[in-house]
Amino acid sequence: MNKNAVLLYNAYSGHQEVVSNLDYITARIQDMGCNLQIFRSQGKGSMEKYIMEKIDSDTTEMIIVSGGDGTINECVQGMIRKKLTHIPLGILPLGTANDFANSLGIPSKLSQALDIIANRYYDLVDIGNVNDNYFVNVCNMGAFSQVSHEVDTELKNKFGKLAYYVKGFDVIQNYQDMDLELITEDKCYSGKFFLVLIFNGKGAGGFMKLAKDASLFDGLFDVVCFKNLAFQDMPLLFLKVLQGEHFDNPNVLYFQTKSLTINSQQNIQYCTDVDGEKGPLLPLNISVIPQAMKIFMPSTSR
Numbered sequence: 001m002n003k004n005a006v007l008l009y010n011a012y013s014g015h016q017e018v019v020s021n022l023d024y025i026t027a028r029i030q031d032m033g034c035n036l037q038i039f040r041s042q043g044k045g046s047m048e049k050y051i052m053e054k055i056d057s058d059t060t061e062m063i064i065v066s067g068g069d070g071t072i073n074e075c076v077q078g079m080i081r082k083k084l085t086h087i088p089l090g091i092l093p094l095g096t097a098n099d100f101a102n103s104l105g106i107p108s109k110l111s112q113a114l115d116i117i118a119n120r121y122y123d124l125v126d127i128g129n130v131n132d133n134y135f136v137n138v139c140n141m142g143a144f145s146q147v148s149h150e151v152d153t154e155l156k157n158k159f160g161k162l163a164y165y166v167k168g169f170d171v172i173q174n175y176q177d178m179d180l181e182l183i184t185e186d187k188c189y190s191g192k193f194f195l196v197l198i199f200n201g202k203g204a205g206g207f208m209k210l211a212k213d214a215s216l217f218d219g220l221f222d223v224v225c226f227k228n229l230a231f232q233d234m235p236l237l238f239l240k241v242l243q244g245e246h247f248d249n250p251n252v253l254y255f256q257t258k259s260l261t262i263n264s265q266q267n268i269q270y271c272t273d274v275d276g277e278k279g280p281l282l283p284l285n286i287s288v289i290p291q292a293m294k295i296f297m298p299s300t301s302r
């Protein structure tokens with residue numbers, strides 16, 4: 001008997017490419033020999049609710065999610081909470097930046113992403129836990145954390161990553177440094193930071209060299225922290241980030257860890273971000289869950 005493939009999609013991710021390709025996607029999944037069950041996201045939280053209530057653990061062979069990092073995040077929240085992590089997850093990276101899929105080498109061309117799923121090769125991928133939630137790609141706080149929350153969906157649909165960059169330029173002019181304490185299993189770092197990024201994946205906002213040596217298979221986060229620096233020093237550091245040459249810069253603190261606690265030194269709250277969505281309040285208790293999800297990917301990704 002054929003098993004089910006469940007397709008979960010966010011029609012508002014990226015350039016809304018999924019909408020005009022639904023017939024093609026359906027045909028490709030049926031060609032894989034699966035019965036198709038489809039859910040269209042009805043707004044924030046609806047996908048997780050659908051997973052909790054409607055996905056059958058025994059009859060589902062694969063779950064396929066279409067969207068960007070925020071949508072994948074919601075799907076993973078649901079799958080972990082419903083204990084469906086034995087089911088492999090396929091990704092159609094039809095979001096704006098698609099940082100998580102890029103980190104796994106999943107192609108952004110729809111036909112090629114479907115080929116990856118049809119090949120049925122999967123590997124076990126680490127997932128991050130922050131307070132009571134999970135993250136797939138990055139948890140961050142500071143200068144750019146509110147960028148993706150504040151970019152209008154329509155602008156994102158129309159201009160893609162450019163909409164993030166214009167907003168980023170806008171917020172950097174009023175940035176506020178953060179007085180933080182970062183505690184790992186064996187070290188404590190404290191000081192004034194401008195941006196703190198805890199990577200499971202390799203990049204954020206399309207900047208794929210931000211944590212270029214990070215691995216989704218090593219049970220570790222790559223933490224990249226930008227110290228408070230003068231506005232005029234930012235362009236040079238930005239160029240270094242583009243080249244992936246910022247790791248030994250004196251204004252950058254870089255380390256790997258399995259867990260991290262972040263406290264605000266003066267009990268001030270700062271905006272946090274989890275996979276492009278608004279994150280929890282401080283203190284943050286962050287830990288890695290090694291090999292938590294089975295994800296379809298190219299066999300060369302590890």
Ligand SMILES: Nc1ncnc2c1ncn2[C@@H]1O[C@H](COP(=O)(O)OP(=O)(O)OP(=O)(O)O)[C@@H](O)[C@H]1O
Nearest residue numbers: 014041042043044067068069070071095096097098
């Ligand atoms: N039916 C819906 N209508 C409008 N927005 C939705 C709907 N369903 C989900 N969303 C919102 O879409 C956002 C997630 O978008 P997603 O991250 O997938 O795409 P993106 O931002 O274009 O891509 P990326 O994160 O890769 O840059 C969430 O904020 C979620 O609340």
